[in-house]
Amino acid sequence: MQKTFRATYGASFSPPDEIGDKPLDLDALLAAARRQLWVTVSAVLAVLVLGVIHFLTSVPIYTASSRVLIDSADSRIIEELSAVGGVTDDEASILSQVELLKSEELALAVVDDLDLTTDPRLWMGSGSLLSDLRNFIVSLTSLFMAEAAIQGEGEADHRSEAAEHLASNLFVVRVGRTYVLEISYASPRPQFAAEIVNAYAEAYLGDQLDAKYEATRRASSWMQDRIAELRQQALESDLAVQNYRAEKGLITTGGxxxxxxxxxxxxxxxxxxxxxxxxxxxxxxxxxxxxxxxxxxxxxxxxxxxxxxxxxxxxxxxxxxxxxxxxxxxxxxxxxxxxxxxxxxxxxxxxxxxxxxxxxxxxxxxxxxxxxxxxxxxxxxxxxxxxxxxxxxxxxxxxxxxxxxxxxxxxxxxxxxxxxxxxxQSFPVTAARIISRAETPKKPSSPRLPISLAISAGLGMILGGGLGALREFRDRFFRTADQVRDELGVEFLGFVPVLQNTLRGRQNLAVRSGHGNGKSLVKTQSITTHVVDRPSSLFAETMRSAKLAVDLMVEHKAPRVIGLVSVMSGEGKSTVSMNLAEYLAKQGARTLLIDGDLRSGACSRALAPDADCGLAEVLLGTAPVARAIYRDHDSDMMFLPTSAKRSVPYSAELLASHTMADLLAAAGNSFDYVVIDLPPLGPVVDARAIADKMDAFVLVVEWGKTPRRLVRSTLRFEHLIADKCVGVVLNKVDIKKLKLYDADGASPYYGGQHPYYHESD
Known part of the structure; x- marks a missing residue:
């Protein structure tokens, strides 16, 4: 006897939405990567296209470089000449010089030296789409600035803006572990880039001289005060020695x-x-x-x-x-x-x-x-x-x-x-010197097509991987048998692939039977007899699994009343119901198919669209069973449609009535299986109303459409249905996509390519 959902989880247990804390499964990750491969490839291609567009529309950027050596030998000379100023021979001092080159003070010196506040080469954009878009946004923002604020901007503010703009394209790095600093500047104009770098190098040397002169000047000023103080103290101390010698008579000759x-x-x-x-x-x-x-x-x-x-x-x-x-x-x-x-x-x-x-x-x-x-x-x-x-x-x-x-x-x-x-103060000696001046660059430093493509591919892979991971995370539907067993705790009965429905010739065969006038079924759609037409298909194997599960649960009882239910409408339970009944009848079992969905009647529309009476009339007592029943000439399956002529708002009461119980009891004398196509569990309560009259339930879930949480919560509250549920059938399976959910090498089984399955039979 299989375990049920209620026995597995209990009435008050709420299974998690996700699989939970499990060890990392490499096969599952590879399967997920295969499923989201097209997303990743699409993202990579899209970003590559954007990268190529950016490369084609970007103006080349030229980078000029100059190198400055922090000469420790010169520093020692300065150290010997003066007590002020130190030798920059440690890493912290070198990095401090890097920050000095990036400082606003030095940028302002370069701005003043080259008169960049009025130089259009500094303020012109790079010519790329992104730069032009940024400048356009800035210009739009400037339109909304108050006139008073605009007039209040002085030359100092303009210098600061020029210095900030200049520093944004400046790069200063230390060359390895040496005392060499490399100064680089990027600009669409190569000559301008070289001028900026050389100006920075000269400004740095000038700043070093000014700083040393200022430090020496401050030291000299301090020394003057200190010397005057020491002079007075020396005079006072000498006078004290002489006075004390005279007072004590300490006269010396020859020392x-x-x-x-x-x-x-x-x-x-x-x-x-x-x-x-x-x-x-x-x-x-x-x-x-x-x-x-x-x-x-x-x-x-x-x-x-x-x-x-x-x-x-x-x-x-x-x-x-x-x-x-x-x-x-x-x-x-x-x-x-x-x-x-x-x-x-x-x-x-x-x-x-x-x-x-x-x-x-x-x-x-x-x-x-x-x-x-x-x-x-x-x-x-x-x-x-x-x-x-x-x-x-x-x-x-x-x-x-x-x-x-x-x-x-x-x-x-x-x-x-x-x-x-x-x-x-007049020594023109610094602890730094220029060892290579910037020359006008001949080749652009960016953009470079290989680098752009590599970056675009990397960003595309990251974007595609992120989108794929998000899609996997948001995939809350049933895809595999393990998900059914782990999430619901019930048996998995099998897959039902998406069926291609084709029109068939209308059958109006009046075959007499022991049931009234013997109305014959009118089967105009191929999906109603798919299991009969293709007995070696994956669909037929799923129906065999469902019959076996019912027989194992319900033994020594006639008839075996089987309810086909789903959580939501449109999941294909009516198709499964018709094919299960056809399969049972084809196996020689006396089978009655009842369209218990009094509100929709999908089976009735497919098998008896012209029915003038059905289950509703039988339960209301307005028509006998013999008048409402239909017979399939090919399989001897009997079919009781619902009423196609009227709407029944109180369907739950009819299904739960004693008349329905009597009908099922009477069916035990003539049938081995009674298959009832019931309404979905979510929208209406009809299936709950008749649940006590069912021997077994088969739950039909649409593959990749019905949320796992919805199915789980529905079965958690429908205890009677969950206890009698023999298993789940995953319907409308996309066989090609199903292969992508193979994490254990079971692609032939999941894909319907097993040698025992022949969909073309």
């Missing part, structure tokens, strides 16, 4: 304070005095040691430096030698020996006496040295105190001197820079 020189001299004298004292003390101690020892041998060292003591010692030694010699020969008691010993004793006394006198002399010298040393030490102490005080003052003095030196140094530096800056 050194007098107190420090005096302390140094006293210190040297003190060292000498201490050395003298030590020497005198040593001599005194040595003499005293000799005297205290009383040894003649100890006198030797000092006797050598004292002539008196040395003579006495020689005599002493001579007497000692003689006494020893006489004592040895004559004896120690000899008078001569005694006399000599007395002389020796006298000599000894005289020597030690002389040493005592010398010792006293050394003692006196020592006292004098000590006295001198003491005096010098006192002088050093006094000088040290003075020097300490002077050093404290000297620290402050040196601070004042450093401050004075700083101000003097700044004053000298600024004075030198001021002299250089004054000289630099």
């Amino acid at each position: 050194e304070l007098l107190s420090e020189q005096e302390l140094s001299q006293i210190a040297r004298q003190l060292v000498e005095a201490r050395a003298e004292t030590a020497s005198a003390d040593a001599q005194l101690r040595s003499i005293q040691a000799i005297i205290e020892s009383g040894e003649m041998d100890a006198v030797v060292s000092d006797a050598l430096s004292m002539p008196v003591i040395s003579g006495m010692r020689e005599r002493y030694l001579e007497a000692s030698r003689q006494e020893a010699d006489i004592s040895a020969r004559l004896g120690a008691d000899h008078a001569t020996a005694v006399r000599l010993r007395g002389e020796m004793q006298e000599y000894r006394r005289q020597m030690f006496g002389e040493l005592s006198r010398i010792a006293e002399s050394y003692r006196s010298t020592l006292e004098m040295a000590r006295t001198r040393q003491t005096n010098l030490e006192q002088q050093v102490a006094e000088a040290t105190g003075i020097s300490t005080t002077a050093n404290d003052d000297l620290v402050q003095l040196r601070e004042l001197e450093r401050e004075a030196e700083t101000y003097n140094s700044l004053y000298q530096t600024f004075l030198e820079r001021y002299q250089v800056a004054v000289q630099q």
